[in-house]
Amino acid sequence: MSTLFAPAPTDNLLPYDGIVNDLGRLITDDKALYQQLLAELPWQSDKVTLFGKTHITTRQIVWMGDTPSASTQALSYTYSGHTRPIEPWHPAVFHVKHMIEQQLQPLKICTQFNSCLLNYYPSGEEGMGYHADDEPELGYQPIIASLSLGATRKFVFKHKKTQDKVELYLESGQLVVMRGDTQQYWKHSITKTKKVDTGRISLTFRHMLNHP
């Protein structure tokens, strides 16, 4: 789906204080991949603590990443105050990770992702509130590559100081990369909506420090 106004992959969607690139719809087997991941991954509800209260989400997640050896039992990550098991790479996710790393090379974005947080939003009733992925384990100026599958959803950036907003719609197969100062100065969210009654999966590839 290219239009006259489609951004070039090198365009920065943020006006200042960070870099977000839209690489467009990179994959064409998005429907099959969506169905496969939905069926084959061990989806679990997430725990989120807000103002001291712990909520169980209907959004489902899986943490995946490098493990010291294929035979070891699940490791775990601590994130937002909760410890979560980490699964070894699913072959389809590992394949996507490799493909994304290749696609980022011409943009001079060099990284080897060693983990991926996958989110499953069964419908528009589920979203993700404003947050920055600024955990110390992600290091300075983290590169986070996010691939969307399934329903189109609105993705909003809000600057932490000026409150300026940048909105975009994420379509099935589309890849967006956040880097530079993005996590330091901006929060992002997936807006809840009554208009969407089908599911969406996002694969958010990251490089964690001090990780096997």
Ligand SMILES: O=C(O)CCC(=O)C(=O)O
């Ligand atoms: O689902 C998305 O595209 C956003 C996910 C996200 O922000 C995260 O996993 O940190």
Ligand SMILES: [Fe+2]
């Ligand atoms: Fe995020």
